[in-house]
Amino acid sequence: MHxxxxxxxxxxxxxxxxxxxxxxxxxxxxxxxGIDEIQLALAAGHRPNLVVEAPDLARRNLSATEGDRLTVAxxxxxxxxxxxxxxxxxxxxxxxxxxxxxxxNSPDPLILVMxxxxxPGNLGAILRTADxxxxxxVIVCDPRADIFSPNVVxxxxxxxxxxxxxxxxxxxxxxxxxERRIRVVAANANAGEDFQQADLSxxxxxxxxxxxxxxxxxxxxRADLQVRIPMHGKVNSLNVSVAAAxxxxxxxxxxx
Numbered sequence: 001m002h003x004x005x006x007x008x009x010x011x012x013x014x015x016x017x018x019x020x021x022x023x024x025x026x027x028x029x030x031x032x033x034g035i036d037e038i039q040l041a042l043a044a045g046h047r048p049n050l051v052v053e054a055p056d057l058a059r060r061n062l063s064a065t066e067g068d069r070l071t072v073a074x075x076x077x078x079x080x081x082x083x084x085x086x087x088x089x090x091x092x093x094x095x096x097x098x099x100x101x102x103x104x105n106s107p108d109p110l111i112l113v114m115x116x117x118x119x120p121g122n123l124g125a126i127l128r129t130a131d132x133x134x135x136x137x138v139i140v141c142d143p144r145a146d147i148f149s150p151n152v153v154x155x156x157x158x159x160x161x162x163x164x165x166x167x168x169x170x171x172x173x174x175x176x177x178x179e180r181r182i183r184v185v186a187a188n189a190n191a192g193e194d195f196q197q198a199d200l201s202x203x204x205x206x207x208x209x210x211x212x213x214x215x216x217x218x219x220x221x222r223a224d225l226q227v228r229i230p231m232h233g234k235v236n237s238l239n240v241s242v243a244a245a246x247x248x249x250x251x252x253x254x255x256x
Contacts, residue, residue, distance in 0.1 A: 004073040011072070014052070014080050017092065021146035028095050030148035033081060035060050035089045037158035044161040048091035052080065058088030065091075082150040095148055100176060102137050102164035108203035109136035109182065110251060112244065115170060115209045115219060118144035122211065124155020125241035131159040133248045138163055139205075141170045170218050177205055183224045185251075186215050187243055192226030199225075200251040208244045 003011060016023045017031050024030045029049065032038055038048070039062070048067045054077035072080075080090055103111055112135050117123050123145055130138050140147055147167070153160060168176070177184050183204040186192075200206075207223070209215030220226060229238060229246055238246075 002071045002073075003076055006076060006079055008076075010070065011076055011080070014090075014092070018080060018082070018150050021149060024095070024146065024148055029092050030095055030153065031080070031090055031150050032093055032153055032158065033083060033086065033090045033150060034154070034158075035062055035087055037153065038062060038065075038089055038091045040158035041091070041093055041161045046093055046096070046161060048093050050092040052077070052090040052092075054086070054088040056088070057086055060087070062089055067091075082154055096160065096165070098137070098164040098166045100166065100168075102166060103139070103176070106136055106203075108255070109205075110203070110248075110255070111135065111137050111139060111182070111205040112248060113139045113141060113173065113205050113207035114143075114240075114244075115141040115207060115215055116144050117208075117210065117240065119211060120145050120149055120151035121155045122239065122241045123147055124152045124157075124159075126208075126244045127152075127156040127159040127163060127165070129241065129245045129248060130163045131156075133252055135163065135248065138165045139173050140165060140167045141173050143167065144210075170216065174218065174222050184219070184222065185225045185227055185247070186219050186223035187247060188220060188226045188228055189214055189231075189238075190228070192228040195227040195229055195247055195250055198227045199254070200227075200247070201254040204251065206244070206247050206251060208240050208247070211240050 050068045052070045054072050054074050056074050112130050185204055185206050187208045207219050
């Protein structure tokens, strides 16, 4: 089927999936844009419910997939896309479902915790870092942004399919770590031990907080260790995704 009208019911539904977190959560579906991201999902064993192609925009061919397939006019595709220069491919996938068992897939897990991160770009960048560092899992606590929004998916470059991502409350996450005797390392911009001098070896969870205020008191009070990243400039703040990357790679360095 080739669609040229924005009034087509399937296009209206796809626009709802793009713009509404309630629609995504209710349907258990989300959009993945870009041929590289779609192929990463396919390689991880996920199969799309629907593939949308704009032949006039597509510069590469997508390998054969299961599910329905639509072709659309460029104007229709641009309405669905969140990219300035789309490559002509969007797919609808079911949301990966990970449970707490995914957090303990190794005897010495390295878990990355994000509390109340609100900027999609930071969420996606941290997920990419988690993929690059081969962390055991990511826990998203009390999120302010939908981790399956198109902008998070875009910023993560498809890492949602390669890293177990579990959504839990802060209270449940802290209780889980206590039950499993997993050390909690809390990032604190204003206090704590220099992260390069701290013991980040072995199984542990590294927690980072909101862009404006950092981690909540619940995390700072119950952490086994607080660490800081020394800053010598006039702006006393690192982007949370950069801070997470520094802490994660210091832990990896000590583990290996």
